[in-house]
Amino acid sequence: MSVEVITAIRQLRQRLSALRRQGRSIGCVPTMGALHAGHGALMERARASSDVVVVTIFVNPLQFDRRDDYERYARTFEADCQFSAEHGADIVFAPSAEEMYPQPMATYVEAPEITQYLCGAFRPGHFRGVATVVAKLFNIVQPDAAYFGEKDAQQLALIQQMTCDLNFPIEIVPVATVREHDGLALSSRNQRLTADERKAAPILFQALSEGRHLIASGERQPAKVKAAALAVIGREPLVKVEYFEAVDERMQPVEKIQDDVRLAVAAWLGPTRLIDNVLCRVA
Amino acid sequence: MSVEVITAIRQLRQRLSALRRQGRSIGCVPTMGALHAGHGALMERARASSDVVVVTIFVNPLQFDRRDDYERYARTFEADCQFSAEHGADIVFAPSAEEMYPQPMATYVEAPEITQYLCGAFRPGHFRGVATVVAKLFNIVQPDAAYFGEKDAQQLALIQQMTCDLNFPIEIVPVATVREHDGLALSSRNQRLTADERKAAPILFQALSEGRHLIASGERQPAKVKAAALAVIGREPLVKVEYFEAVDERMQPVEKIQDDVRLAVAAWLGPTRLIDNVLCRVA
Numbered sequence: 001m002s003v004e005v006i007t008a009i010r011q012l013r014q015r016l017s018a019l020r021r022q023g024r025s026i027g028c029v030p031t032m033g034a035l036h037a038g039h040g041a042l043m044e045r046a047r048a049s050s051d052v053v054v055v056t057i058f059v060n061p062l063q064f065d066r067r068d069d070y071e072r073y074a075r076t077f078e079a080d081c082q083f084s085a086e087h088g089a090d091i092v093f094a095p096s097a098e099e100m101y102p103q104p105m106a107t108y109v110e111a112p113e114i115t116q117y118l119c120g121a122f123r124p125g126h127f128r129g130v131a132t133v134v135a136k137l138f139n140i141v142q143p144d145a146a147y148f149g150e151k152d153a154q155q156l157a158l159i160q161q162m163t164c165d166l167n168f169p170i171e172i173v174p175v176a177t178v179r180e181h182d183g184l185a186l187s188s189r190n191q192r193l194t195a196d197e198r199k200a201a202p203i204l205f206q207a208l209s210e211g212r213h214l215i216a217s218g219e220r221q222p223a224k225v226k227a228a229a230l231a232v233i234g235r236e237p238l239v240k241v242e243y244f245e246a247v248d249e250r251m252q253p254v255e256k257i258q259d260d261v262r263l264a265v266a267a268w269l270g271p272t273r274l275i276d277n278v279l280c281r282v283a
Numbered sequence: 284m285s286v287e288v289i290t291a292i293r294q295l296r297q298r299l300s301a302l303r304r305q306g307r308s309i310g311c312v313p314t315m316g317a318l319h320a321g322h323g324a325l326m327e328r329a330r331a332s333s334d335v336v337v338v339t340i341f342v343n344p345l346q347f348d349r350r351d352d353y354e355r356y357a358r359t360f361e362a363d364c365q366f367s368a369e370h371g372a373d374i375v376f377a378p379s380a381e382e383m384y385p386q387p388m389a390t391y392v393e394a395p396e397i398t399q400y401l402c403g404a405f406r407p408g409h410f411r412g413v414a415t416v417v418a419k420l421f422n423i424v425q426p427d428a429a430y431f432g433e434k435d436a437q438q439l440a441l442i443q444q445m446t447c448d449l450n451f452p453i454e455i456v457p458v459a460t461v462r463e464h465d466g467l468a469l470s471s472r473n474q475r476l477t478a479d480e481r482k483a484a485p486i487l488f489q490a491l492s493e494g495r496h497l498i499a500s501g502e503r504q505p506a507k508v509k510a511a512a513l514a515v516i517g518r519e520p521l522v523k524v525e526y527f528e529a530v531d532e533r534m535q536p537v538e539k540i541q542d543d544v545r546l547a548v549a550a551w552l553g554p555t556r557l558i559d560n561v562l563c564r565v566a
Contacts, residue, residue, distance in 0.1 A: 110393060132448075
């Protein structure tokens with residue numbers, strides 16, 4: 001089982017434009033590599049609705065707010081290609097940083113409102129880097145559809161907003177978070193956890209679940225939901241909460257829970273930062 | 284002689300995608316209407332290299348820093364369609380503001396460095412509006428090439444930078460400024476000038492020409508070029524200079540003239556703001 005690896009933008013464009021002329025639809029799964037079953041779910045979803053599945057693997061320097069995080073980010077290219085092939089990808093597009101940024105960047109895509117809270121408040125420049133590189137990848141791959149995980153809820157909201165506001169002719173398909181048996185959301189960063197941190201990490205999903213349970217039971221005060229969730233996380237001294245918020249679909253904290261809300265959390269386990277979220281339906 | 288007028292994005296996409304499937308190349312001329320011979324030159328250039336020429340006519344509210352300027356901007360739709368037909372356009376795309384902005388915008392394209400000086404310094408938000416609407420039009424029309432006038436040099440530099448940085452698969456074609464016999468650069472705003480203002484307006488091109496002459500004669504100090512040009516403009520009391528600068532191709536003022544520079548000027552004649560520029564070659 002093998003996949004076609006392309007590293008040059010020009011070559012990818014030629015390859016895809018030939019396929020497009022044959023009437024083939026193109027699905028794109030943008031990733032930073034270190035692929036896991038969460039990415040696998042994106043690829044399988046793309047495979048089910050596209051003639052050609054392109055997985056992009058690019059650890060984007062523009063979206064890292066800390067240099068050590070960029071350098072420590074897992075790079076497992078051979079395994080990623082094997083994994084992509086096994087999950088139905090046709091093409092892996094893996095450009096170098098020089099290929100993507102041949103000259104100093106002077107243009108940025110931003111959505112200040114969507115990125116004001118949650119991760120956007122703690123990672124300056126991160127979402128500007130995400131929106132900009134995704135706009136670049138959209139213009140390079142020109143897919144009919146692109147697939148993003150709900151685990152990165154604010155990123156997904158940003159991409160949806162950008163796609164709509166800038167009229168990209170691309171369908172954005174959200175794919176549900178994949179979790180370990182104990183509830184921990186899959187993330188490339190999980191492999192950095194020590195054994196003790198790994199044991200503690202599922203408390204994040206437990207706290208989100210407790211919050212969701214309270215809302216389902218009629219609680220409408222975000223502060224009370226947050227206090228209960230933080231009390232759950234407080235049981236694990238290895239976990240330091242960065243934020244826990246109830247937000248609407250534009251990623252704005254709500255003062256009262258009236259419509260569906262998303263509970264979102266970020267926390268540090270030693271030097272590793274994890275995020276997770278759940279959607280809470282309000283009948 | 285007639286042109287096909289389309290106002291809905293969805294309909295334009297369908298029309299163009301049918302043409303694209305037939306292998307036709309698409310050239311796009313983005314305008315705000317009030318068409319004159321400068322736009323005519325863009326269309327003729329597009330006609331010479333494209334199978335299908337799309338002229339977009341949209342007075343973009345996002346790029347006006349002053350509401351009165353937006354409201355006073357000339358709107359001459361019937362004449363514009365006739366003019367487009369006469370200059371070889373196949374399709375006029377003329378969306379309403381609601382079609383282009385159906386919901387509040389939350390995503391912007393920006394190039395802070397390119398837009399820091401010249402008009403960018405005096406028209407807050409203007410170039411953010413320009414870059415954002417052009418990104419939208421690029422994604423709607425998906426042309427092979429797009430045509431922009433050199434009269435708006437900073438806009439042209441911004442679009443070139445954006446196209447390159449964001450990997451739009453579009454060739455940006457600059458087209459030389461068209462001038463009246465007395466040197467005045469064509470602009471939709473010229474028709475707002477009183478008879479006296481119209482008589483005074485060519486002083487801008489005379490000042491630019493004087494600056495270019497000095498540089499060709501060996502002057503390398505921007506301050507001296509500027510002083511000489513301002514002295515020329517000073518002969519016309521109706522003309523109030525906003526800026527006069529010598530800039531490089533990234534629209535940064537130069538401290539010494541070493542490579543080719545562009546002299547750029549903005550000035551007010553009563554309530555009307557005019558801009559112009561010339562490229563000065565340095566052998």
